[in-house]
Amino acid sequence: MTLGCEWCGRDRGFRPHVSSNLPAIADSSERDTERVVHTTSKPPALDGFTASAYRRDRLAFALRAAQECGDVWRMRRNVYVALTAEPCLAVLRRTNQEYGTPPGTFPPTRRPDGSVPGEQEFTHGHAARMRGLRPRAVAARLGLIAPGITEFAAGLPPGQDIDILPRAHRMLFRIGGRYLFEEDADSLLAAGGGLPAAREAITRGLPWPRWMPTPARRALTGHRTRFSHQLQQVIDRRRAENRLGEDVLGQMLKPSSQYGLLPDTAIHDSLTGLIIAGSEVPTRAVGWLMLALARHPDLAERIATEAAALPDDPHHPVNGRFLAELPFTEAFVREVLRLHPPNWLQARIARRRTELAGYPIAPGTMVLVCSYTVHLDPREHENPDTFSPDRWLDYGQASAESRVFLPFGTGPRACEGAALAMAELTLLAAETARRWHLYEPEGLMPSHGIDTDGGLTPTGLRLRVTPRTR
Numbered sequence: 001m002t003l004g005c006e007w008c009g010r011d012r013g014f015r016p017h018v019s020s021n022l023p024a025i026a027d028s029s030e031r032d033t034e035r036v037v038h039t040t041s042k043p044p045a046l047d048g049f050t051a052s053a054y055r056r057d058r059l060a061f062a063l064r065a066a067q068e069c070g071d072v073w074r075m076r077r078n079v080y081v082a083l084t085a086e087p088c089l090a091v092l093r094r095t096n097q098e099y100g101t102p103p104g105t106f107p108p109t110r111r112p113d114g115s116v117p118g119e120q121e122f123t124h125g126h127a128a129r130m131r132g133l134r135p136r137a138v139a140a141r142l143g144l145i146a147p148g149i150t151e152f153a154a155g156l157p158p159g160q161d162i163d164i165l166p167r168a169h170r171m172l173f174r175i176g177g178r179y180l181f182e183e184d185a186d187s188l189l190a191a192g193g194g195l196p197a198a199r200e201a202i203t204r205g206l207p208w209p210r211w212m213p214t215p216a217r218r219a220l221t222g223h224r225t226r227f228s229h230q231l232q233q234v235i236d237r238r239r240a241e242n243r244l245g246e247d248v249l250g251q252m253l254k255p256s257s258q259y260g261l262l263p264d265t266a267i268h269d270s271l272t273g274l275i276i277a278g279s280e281v282p283t284r285a286v287g288w289l290m291l292a293l294a295r296h297p298d299l300a301e302r303i304a305t306e307a308a309a310l311p312d313d314p315h316h317p318v319n320g321r322f323l324a325e326l327p328f329t330e331a332f333v334r335e336v337l338r339l340h341p342p343n344w345l346q347a348r349i350a351r352r353r354t355e356l357a358g359y360p361i362a363p364g365t366m367v368l369v370c371s372y373t374v375h376l377d378p379r380e381h382e383n384p385d386t387f388s389p390d391r392w393l394d395y396g397q398a399s400a401e402s403r404v405f406l407p408f409g410t411g412p413r414a415c416e417g418a419a420l421a422m423a424e425l426t427l428l429a430a431e432t433a434r435r436w437h438l439y440e441p442e443g444l445m446p447s448h449g450i451d452t453d454g455g456l457t458p459t460g461l462r463l464r465v466t467p468r469t470r
């Protein structure tokens, strides 16, 4: 019996410090495919749930809850988890007025009068960022990210144990910066280089009250100020030269016909968030992607064949047509994200009284949307535990788009970088598989642990490559 998915099965075992010991639960084929009807006003809780047991194996609890609780699990008195497609979509599609997001690591910069930006500025900022991040903009500007991806793939050292995640993070930080700031990337990334580690230190630290100026918070503020200072110099120079640029920063500097100019404070806040978002979560995805290439050599071979049709010259201009030549590779990436959604829980807080799957929800209730269990629900995908990229090709485009696929969320707070991330991961899979066979080093089985705190991450992932000869 496979548990969770074929990669997370206990038969492979995991290093002890990580989420691993999935309790015996039914295979998806044995799961009850009828929706559970509840008669109480509260969603069911799970026997044996304690905070420490949950911390030890969050995925196992989620899978057990999906089997025993139906649509919604009452994890704590005021924390509910939406486990199936219907309630997950219902929550994600609601507006900010109905479900807000918990405060993030970067509180918005206060305006000179001490106020914080309101809903209109959020909408304006979103529209301004999306001018540079929507699929058409990404397709037109693939040439900015392709060389960094090729360089990464070509530079993997053969025959050595490669610690994948730190390398991937450096590459994504660089190419993300290039996509956001083009020729100003070097100076801005140098100024913001400490931001990812400073943010990581806060998310991993003790949950001190938000007002407490801990050393980690002071360090983050320092990095934020350094980055903002450099960013303002770039903004002032671009305005003085009347050359705003076509990159994401340039798009944000252009006035919108509806809202006018976006305040500089909003540009600073947005771009600080984007340089983190552009590297932190995608790094986890790259980990799962490289592991999938190693664990499915037959499918990696198909990617290599598809990629071989592409120009070999690293300086060849790359555009959206390039990606259109890689349908199987893209399906492979989708399948990796289906089984390992790096953001497997998305948090919302109910702002007003509402209901979810028939249960009343009081204001202030936290609702966690669990894409992990939705993606493993046999009502959404046949044989959901099986790694099968072909399912996405078999669905056909229209049906594939209507499938519940939530690695990037959906609705008003859906990932703004989804098109960029898909392009990066597809190019990376193609450029890696065309050059290398990947495998897990012998004696290091398994080659990784799993961390589920905050995101779904393959920790300490080590892989080896040998050249693919044709």
Ligand code: HEM
Pocket: 101, 126, 176, 273, 274, 277, 278, 279, 281, 282, 285, 341, 342, 343, 346, 347, 406, 407, 408, 409, 410, 412, 413, 414, 415, 416, 417, 418, 420, 421
């Ligand atoms: C595989 C890579 C990525 C994954 C799996 C991912 C996943 C997600 C998810 C699930 C959310 C929604 C969270 C929610 O509903 O609360 C999100 C939000 C966001 N993502 Fe991504 N993301 C990825 C890459 C990127 C990239 C490359 C960028 C930008 C360069 C980006 C920028 C953002 C932003 C700005 C938001 C916030 C949207 C908002 O709150 O309105 N992401 N991401």
